[in-house]
Amino acid sequence: AQQSATVANPVSGASSDLLPHFQLEPEDVYIVKNKAVSLACRATPATQIYFKCNGEWVHQGDHVTQHSTDRGTGLPVMEVRIEVTRQQVEKIFGLEEYWCQCVAWSSSGTTKSQKAFVRIAYLRKNFEQEPTAREVSIEQGIVLPCRPPEGIPPAEVEWLRNEELVDPALDANIYVTPEHSLVLRQARLADTANYTCVAKNIVARRRSASAAITVYVDGAWSEWSKWSVCGAECTHWRSRECSEPAPRNGGRDCHGPELDTRNCTSELCSHAAPGAEDVALYVGLVAVAVCLVLLLLVGVLVYCRKKGGLDADVADSSILTAGFQPVSIKPSKADNPSLLTIQPDLSTTTMTYQGSLCPRQDGPAKLQLPNGHLLSPLGAGRHTLHHSSPAAEGADFVARLSTQSYFRSLPRGTTNMAYGTFNFLGGRLMIPNTGISLLIPPDAIPRGKIYEVYLTLHKQEEVRLPLAGCQTLLSPIVSCGPPGVLLTRPAILAMGHCVEASAENWSIRLKKQSCEGTWEDVLQLGAEPCTELYYCQLEAQACYIFTEQLGRFALVGESLSMAASKRLKLVLFAPAACPSLEYNIRVYCLSDTQDVLKEVIQLEKQLGGQLIGAPRVLHFKDSYHNLRLSIHDMPSSLWKSKLLASYQEIPFYHIWSGLQPFLHCTFTLERLSPSTCELACKIWVWQVEGDGQSFTVNFNIAKDTRFSDWLVPDSEVGAPALVGPSAFKIPFLIRQKIISSLDPPGTRGADWRTLAQKLNLDSHLSFFASKPSPTAMILNLWEARHFPNGNLSQLAAAVAEVGKQDSALFAVSEAEC
Numbered sequence: 001a002q003q004s005a006t007v008a009n010p011v012s013g014a015s016s017d018l019l020p021h022f023q024l025e026p027e028d029v030y031i032v033k034n035k036a037v038s039l040a041c042r043a044t045p046a047t048q049i050y051f052k053c054n055g056e057w058v059h060q061g062d063h064v065t066q067h068s069t070d071r072g073t074g075l076p077v078m079e080v081r082i083e084v085t086r087q088q089v090e091k092i093f094g095l096e097e098y099w100c101q102c103v104a105w106s107s108s109g110t111t112k113s114q115k116a117f118v119r120i121a122y123l124r125k126n127f128e129q130e131p132t133a134r135e136v137s138i139e140q141g142i143v144l145p146c147r148p149p150e151g152i153p154p155a156e157v158e159w160l161r162n163e164e165l166v167d168p169a170l171d172a173n174i175y176v177t178p179e180h181s182l183v184l185r186q187a188r189l190a191d192t193a194n195y196t197c198v199a200k201n202i203v204a205r206r207r208s209a210s211a212a213i214t215v216y217v218d219g220a221w222s223e224w225s226k227w228s229v230c231g232a233e234c235t236h237w238r239s240r241e242c243s244e245p246a247p248r249n250g251g252r253d254c255h256g257p258e259l260d261t262r263n264c265t266s267e268l269c270s271h272a273a274p275g276a277e278d279v280a281l282y283v284g285l286v287a288v289a290v291c292l293v294l295l296l297l298v299g300v301l302v303y304c305r306k307k308g309g310l311d312a313d314v315a316d317s318s319i320l321t322a323g324f325q326p327v328s329i330k331p332s333k334a335d336n337p338s339l340l341t342i343q344p345d346l347s348t349t350t351m352t353y354q355g356s357l358c359p360r361q362d363g364p365a366k367l368q369l370p371n372g373h374l375l376s377p378l379g380a381g382r383h384t385l386h387h388s389s390p391a392a393e394g395a396d397f398v399a400r401l402s403t404q405s406y407f408r409s410l411p412r413g414t415t416n417m418a419y420g421t422f423n424f425l426g427g428r429l430m431i432p433n434t435g436i437s438l439l440i441p442p443d444a445i446p447r448g449k450i451y452e453v454y455l456t457l458h459k460q461e462e463v464r465l466p467l468a469g470c471q472t473l474l475s476p477i478v479s480c481g482p483p484g485v486l487l488t489r490p491a492i493l494a495m496g497h498c499v500e501a502s503a504e505n506w507s508i509r510l511k512k513q514s515c516e517g518t519w520e521d522v523l524q525l526g527a528e529p530c531t532e533l534y535y536c537q538l539e540a541q542a543c544y545i546f547t548e549q550l551g552r553f554a555l556v557g558e559s560l561s562m563a564a565s566k567r568l569k570l571v572l573f574a575p576a577a578c579p580s581l582e583y584n585i586r587v588y589c590l591s592d593t594q595d596v597l598k599e600v601i602q603l604e605k606q607l608g609g610q611l612i613g614a615p616r617v618l619h620f621k622d623s624y625h626n627l628r629l630s631i632h633d634m635p636s637s638l639w640k641s642k643l644l645a646s647y648q649e650i651p652f653y654h655i656w657s658g659l660q661p662f663l664h665c666t667f668t669l670e671r672l673s674p675s676t677c678e679l680a681c682k683i684w685v686w687q688v689e690g691d692g693q694s695f696t697v698n699f700n701i702a703k704d705t706r707f708s709d710w711l712v713p714d715s716e717v718g719a720p721a722l723v724g725p726s727a728f729k730i731p732f733l734i735r736q737k738i739i740s741s742l743d744p745p746g747t748r749g750a751d752w753r754t755l756a757q758k759l760n761l762d763s764h765l766s767f768f769a770s771k772p773s774p775t776a777m778i779l780n781l782w783e784a785r786h787f788p789n790g791n792l793s794q795l796a797a798a799v800a801e802v803g804k805q806d807s808a809l810f811a812v813s814e815a816e817c
Contacts, residue, residue, distance in 0.1 A: 018045055018075075018106065018108055019106060019108050019109050019110075019111055020043040020044065020045060020046040020049075020104035020105065020106045020110070020111040021043060021044060021111070022041060022042065022043045022102070022104065022111065022113050023042045023043065023044060023077070024040060024041055024042035024079070025041055025102065025113040025114050025116070026039040026040065026041050026051075026100060026101065026102060026113060026114070026115075026116035027116050028116055028117045028118075028119070029084075029116065029118055029119075030118075030119050030120070030121035030152065030153060030202060031084070031085075031086050031089060031118065031119070031120045031121060032121050032202055032203055033086075033203075034086050036083045036084060036085045036086070037083065037084050037118060038081055038082070038083050038084075039051065039081065039082050039083075039084060039100055039116055039118075040079065040080070040081045041079070041080055041102035041104075041113050042077060042078070042079040042080075043077070043078060043102070043104035043111065044070050044073070044075045044076065044077040044078070045075040045076050045077075045106050046076065046077070046078040046104040046105065046106055047076075047078070047105050047106055047107070048078070048104070048105045049063075049065070049078050049079075049080040049102055049103070049104045049105075050063065050080070050102070050103055051063065051080065051082050051100050051101070051102055051103075052100065052101055052102075052103055053084070053088075053098070053099065053100040054092060054096070054098060054099060054100075058082055058100075062082055062083070063080050063081070063082055064080065064081045064082070065078065065079070065080050066078070066079045066080075078104070080102065082100070084098070084100070084118050086120060089118055089119075089120055090120070090688060097117050097119065098117065098118045098119070099115045099116065099117045099118070100115070100116050100118065101113050101114065101115045101116065119152050119153075120152070121151075121152050121153065121201065121202055121203045122151055122152055122203055122624065123149055123150075123151035123155055123199070123200075123201050123203045123204045123206060124149035124150050124151060124562065124624075125149060125206060125469060125470055126149055126470060126558075126559065126560055126561070127146065127147060127148060127149055127197065127199070127206070127208045128147035128148070128149065128150070128561070129145050129146065129147035130145075130146065130197065130208040130209050130211070131144040131145060131146055131182070131195055131196075131197055131208060131209075131211035132211050133211045133212040133213070133214075134211070134213055134214070135213075135214045135216060135250065136187050136213070136214075136215055136216070137187070137215070137216060137217070137218065137251070138187055138188065138189065138215055138216070138217050139186045139187060139188075140186070140187050141183070141184065141185060141186065141187070142183070142184040142187055142191070142213060143181055143182075143183050144159075144181060144182040144183075144184075144195055144197075144211060144213070145179075145181045146159075146180045146181060146182065146197035146199075146208060147179070147180065148180060148197070148199030148206070149199055149206055150562065151199075151201050151203065152201075153201050153202065154201070155199035155200060155201045155206070156199070156200055156201065157176075157180040157197060157198065157199050158198050158200075159176065159182045159195060159196070159197060159198070160195070160196040160198060161193045161194070161195055162193045162194055163194075163196075166182065166195075173185050173186060173188070173191075180197070182195065182197075184213075187213075187215045188215060189215050189217070189248065189249070191213060191215050192213060192214050192215045192249060193212075193213060194210040194211070194212050194213075195210065195211050195212075195213055196208055196209075196210045196211075214249050214250060215249060216247075216248060216249040216250045216251035217245050217246075217247060217248040217249065217251045218247060218251040218252045219242040219243075219245065219246055219247035219251060219252060219253050219254045220242070220244050220245060220254060221240050221241070221242055221244065221254050221256070222240050222241045222242075222243050222244045223240065224238050224239070224240045224260070225238050225239050225240065226238065227262075227264075230264035231264075234263055234264055235261050235262065235263055235264055236261070236262060236264040237259055237260060237261040237262075238259075238260050239258060239259050239260070240258060241258070242254035242258070415431075415432070415602075416431060416434075416456065416457040416458075416459075417431065417454060417455065417456045417457070418430055418431050418438075418454070418455045418720035418721055419452065419453065419454040419455070419720075419721065420452075420453060420720075420721030420722075420723055421450060421451070421452050421453075421723070422440055422445055422450070422451050422452075422453055422723060423445055423447075423449065423450050423451075424442065424443055424444075424445050424446065424447045424448075424449070425442055425723070425724040425725065425732075426439075426440040426441050426442045426443070426444055426445065426724070426727065426728075427440050427721065427722050427723040427724060427727040428440065428721070428722045428727035428728075428787065429453065429454070429455040429480075429720060429721055430455075430719075430720050430721075430722075431455060431457050431595075431720065432720060433594060433598045434457055434476070434495075434496075434594050434595035434598055435494070435495060435496040435542060435593070435594040435595065436455065436457055436476065436478055436493075436494065436495045436496075436595060437455070437493075437494045437784070437787075438453070438455045438480050438491060438492070438493050438494075439491060439492040439493075439494070439727075439780065439783060439784045439787075440453065440491050440727075441489050441490075441491070441492070441776065441780045441783075442728075442732065442735070443488060443489060444487050444488060444489040444490070444491055445487065445488075446486060446488055449486075451482070451485055452482075453480070453481070453482070453550075454479075454480065454481055454482075455478070455479070455480050456478065456479040456480075457476055457477075457478055457595055458476070458477040458478070458479060458552075459599075459661075460473070460477065460659055460660075460661055463477050463513075463552075465477060465511070465519060465554055465556075465659070466519065467556065467657060467659070469558065470558050470559045470622060470656075471556050471557065471558045472556070472557055472558075472559070472566065472656050472657055472658045473554060473555075473556060473591075473657065473658030473659060474497045474498055474499045474508065474555045474556060474557045474566070474591075474658065475495050475496065475497045475498075475543065475554055475555035475593065476495055476496070476554070476593060476595045476596075477552065477553075477554045478493065478495055478552070478553055478554070479551065479552040479553075480493055480550045480551070480553075481550045481551065482550065483515070483549065483550050483551045484549075484550075485550065487548050487549070487550070489548075489771075489776070489780075490535070490546040490547055490548050490771075490777075490780075491546075491547060491548075491550065492544050492545065492546055492547075492780055492781065492783075492784040493544070493545040493547060493553060494542060494543070494544050494545075494784050494785075495542065495543060495545075495555075495593075495595075496541055496542050496543075496592075496593035496594050496595065497538070497541065497542065497543050497555055497593065498566050498567045498568070498591040498592040498593055498658075499555075499557050499566055499567070500564075500565045500566070500567060500619060501525075501538055502563075502564075503526055504560065504561065504563075505559065505560055505561050505563050505564040505565075506557050506558070506559060506560060506564050507524070507557065507558045507560055508524070508525040508526075508538070508555065508556070508557045508558075509521045509523065509524050509525070509555075509556050509557075509558075510522055510523040510524075510525070510534060510536055510545065510553060510554075510555060510556075511553065511554050511555075511556050512534075512549075512551050512552065512553055513551060513552040513553075514551075519554075522534050523535070523536055525538055532548075532770065533547065533548050533549055534546065534547050534548075534549075535764075535767045536555075537761075537764065537781060539785075541592075543555060544781060544784050544785065546767075546777075559622040561622075562621060562622055562623050563621065564621065564622045565619040565620060565621045565622070565691075566591070566592075566619070566620050566656070566658070567591075567592035567617050567618075567619060567620075568589050568590065568591065568592060568617065568618045568619075568620050568627075568655070569588075569589075569590045569591070569592040569596070569597060569615050569616075569617060570587065570588070570589060570590075570615060570616045570617070570618055570685055570693055570695075571587075571588045571590065571597070571600060571611070571613075571615045572585060572586070572587055572588075572611065572612045572613040572683065572695055572697070573585075573586045573588065573600075573604045573607075573609040573610065573611060573612065574586070574609060574610060574612045574701065575607075575608055575609060575610070575701075576608050576609065576610040577608065578701050578702070581670050581671045581672075581674065582668060582669070582670055582671075583668075583669045583670070583671065583679070583701060584666050584667070584668050584669070585612070585631075585666070585667045585669065585683070585697075586604075586609070586664050586665075586666050587629055587664055587665050587666075587667070587683060587685065588600055588662065588663070588664040589618075589627060589650060589655060589663045589664065589665075589685070590661065590662070590663070591658055591661065592617060596661050596662075597615075599661065599662070600662060603662070610705065612697060612699060612704075613695045613697060616685075616693045616695065617693075618685060618686075618687070618691050618692070618693050619690075619691045620655060620656070620687055620690070620691070621687065621690045621691070622656065623652075623687070623688075623689060623690060624652050625652060625687055625688035625689050625690060626649045626650060626651055626652050626687070626688060627649065627650040627652070627655055627685065627686070627687050628647045628648070628649050628650075628684075628685070628686055628687070628688060629647060629648045629649075629650070629665045629667075629683065629684070629685050630646060630647035630648070630683070630684050631643065631667045631669075631681055631682070631683050631684075632681065632682045632683075632684065633680070633681055633682045634669070634679075634680070634681040635680060637672070638671065638672055638673070638676045638678075639669050639670065639671060639672065639676070639679065639681070640669070640670050640672065641667065641668070641669055641670075642668040642669070642670060643667060643668070648665045648667075650663055650665065667683070677700050677701050677702045677703075678699075678700055678701075679697060679698070679699060679700075679701055680697065680698045681697050682694055682695065682696055682697070683695040683697060727787075728783055728787075729783060729786065729787060729788070729790050729792055730779060730782075730783065730792070730795070735779055738775060738779065738799060739773055739775045739776050739779070742755055742775040742802065743773055743774060743775050743776075750802050750803070751802075752768065752774040752775040752778060753765060753774075754801075754802045755775065755778055755798060755799065755802050756768060756774075756778055758798035758801055758802065759778065759782065759795075759798055761778060761781065782795060
């Protein structure tokens with residue numbers, strides 16, 4: 001009020017009746033990083049000058065004033081400066097731009113200056129469009145596009161050719177368009193170089209990826225030479241060279257013969273009989289052929305003899321996991337048999353099929369379905385399924401394992417690991433409450449082989465995953481093994497992710513760690529063509545990775561625009577018991593995957609915490625803005641906050657990298673009375689210039705447990721390892737009949753393609769078609785997505801609709817109905 005009064009009644013004393021005239025007005029400025037900026041204005045004649053920013057007067061104490069006299073007119077001159085900080089500008093975020101203007105007084109009235117806008121300067125890292133490598137023929141036009149990263153102030157663009165600045169003023173063949181594209185009117189051999197687009201403003205300087213431009217020249221023939229003299233064999237010849245011009249920089253060679261021969265007489269020519277040289281040639285060819293046949297016979301005999309002497313039907317995981325789990329192998333001592341081995345866990349029931357697993361040849365070639373449930377157990381007795389006890393075969397199995405001197409069991413008992421012993425019937429491994437599983441389809445393991453397979457969830461602090469630039473971890477880091485085993489069909493690794501995927505905002509890659517410890521990109525999602533070893537089905541909250549090579553995997557993304565966002569799970573915890581006056585509310589900001597939430601729940605159980613609100617999801621954008629948290633609307637008569645600032649803040653990079661899994665802020669509250677148990681407040685979590693969420697907390701800290709249902713106990717989950725048919729929803733023989741019926745091309749398109757369309761998997765047809773059995777890939781993916789709560793009736797309906805398109809595909813008899 002005092003300031004307003006002072007501004008409204010300026011001090012008199014001006015020696016002139018003129019209105020103030022500004023000699024210096026504030027100009028637009030940019031804040032670089034956290035440096036404050038200065039705004040200045042100067043007016044004459046003036047008795048007072050004050051700044052007004054966004055409609056509010058700046059405090060008088062924040063002005064720096066200098067008085068002087070104009071030498072030419074003798075009038076008083078006043079100059080005023082203020083400083084503006086980044087924090088002041090950020091408080092206005094999302095409402096309007098931050099602006100300031102000067103108001104000057106004299107005895108005759110007031111004058112306002114122009115508005116000066118204060119903006120936070122930045123320059124994003126990723127180019128919206130980068131130049132790409134090209135090969136062009138000589139004299140062809142070239143356009144290299146470049147759309148610089150978004151920035152304030154807008155970036156200036158320049159081009160480099162082999163790291164030297166390109167100046168269009170010095171070369172009439174080159175010009176730069178207003179859209180920053182570099183244009184070469186006619187390509188010359190000298191234009192072969194690496195071109196780089198450079199964007200810069202007052203904040204930073206960014207370089208695009210270099211584009212290699214190769215200007216090539218296609219070869220062309222010279223004129224034919226004159227015909228040669230007619231030779232002894234009644235022929236003459238002529239030649240030409242690929243030299244007008246010669247091919248350069250990878251240009252095409254000349255097409256056609258370099259030498260031309262013709263008969264040079266009109267009469268028949270006599271040829272001499274074959275000489276001794278021809279006879280020697282024929283004899284040599286016959287001798288070489290005989291030697292090759294003998295070598296082939298010797299190789300076949302050696303192979304058969306080695307095959308008869310091998311007994312390697314058990315894969316030892318400790319040998320094959322050397323790159324992932326170090327194992328020190330010591331020779332067993334004769335006097336201490338306990339050092340030989342640890343026997344495998346055979347308590348899991350092993351399902352084995354006895355007899356033929358293929359459809360009988362005396363029945364119809366296509367699958368016959370009754371009107372009842374498609375995937376119900378078979379009533380006929382042609383294909384019987386026997387459950388053999390592990391005890392019956394355990395002695396033989398352990399005896400064979402004991403002969404392997406290098407056998408060692410995997411570590412048991414960890415909550416983040418599942419393991420099991422599998423054969424050709426396949427199975428499934430699951431890590432409880434994490435959404436992570438490994439499906440081993442039937443016949444993925446060769447018949448006669450037994451693999452001990454493990455599935456491990458790694459803590460991020462234990463595995464070093466290097467990230468560059470704008471890359472971020474989108475999934476847990478998961479290992480399945482042993483690596484290097486032979487799989488004849490892809491296994492499917494399922495795990496959660498936290499990305500809001502879109503092709504225009506993200507570049508997502510599947511990374512795999514090699515045995516040497518380096519991480520390699522093995523698949524770029526959405527890129528064509530797909531690799532033969534890896535494929536990924538990305539859904540809203542989970543991804544399904546087809547892999548024929550087990551190992552350590554992670555999903556990594558790189559944002560392509562500021563619209564790219566990750567899902568954060570916001571979770572509130574507080575003590576279940578509060579014996580003191582202090583009460584802490586912990587707000588966790590987690591990657592939205594089940595495994596991270598499980599770890600936090602286990603941590604809070606150890607701390608004695610309880611959930612005090614339903615978890616919320618926040619979309620965190622790649623905008624370089626931090627995450628802020630604040631608490632409001634507490635009854636001041638009952639509670640007070642010990643937070644000194646108006647909000648807490650988590651830096652952008654701590655969240656975006658995804659490598660710090662348990663980020664949280666703690667609000668420490670204090671009860672004014674020990675009898676106070678009712679807590680009511682609001683907690684706001686928001687990203688600056690981005691998405692936000694609010695929690696309304698209203699509960700009794702002593703006895704309210706309404707959110708305890710969110711904490712799922714580990715005892716409620718199923719077995720971590722399922723072996724044989726118990727791991728699959730679809731009965732084995734029904735699965736085989738569906739595969740044999742839908743794999744061959746059907747009339748009217750009634751085959752596996754139609755089934756993929758019915759199951760909304762038609763975007764993966766090229767991958768399915770690359771496999772020996774596309775139908776098996778579709779059913780495997782259905783099993784991975786829908787276990788254990790999959791609806792078999794929906795799958796049966798989809799298969800039945802495929803059958804209706806071809807009356808010969810499914811024959812239904814009255815007896816089966």
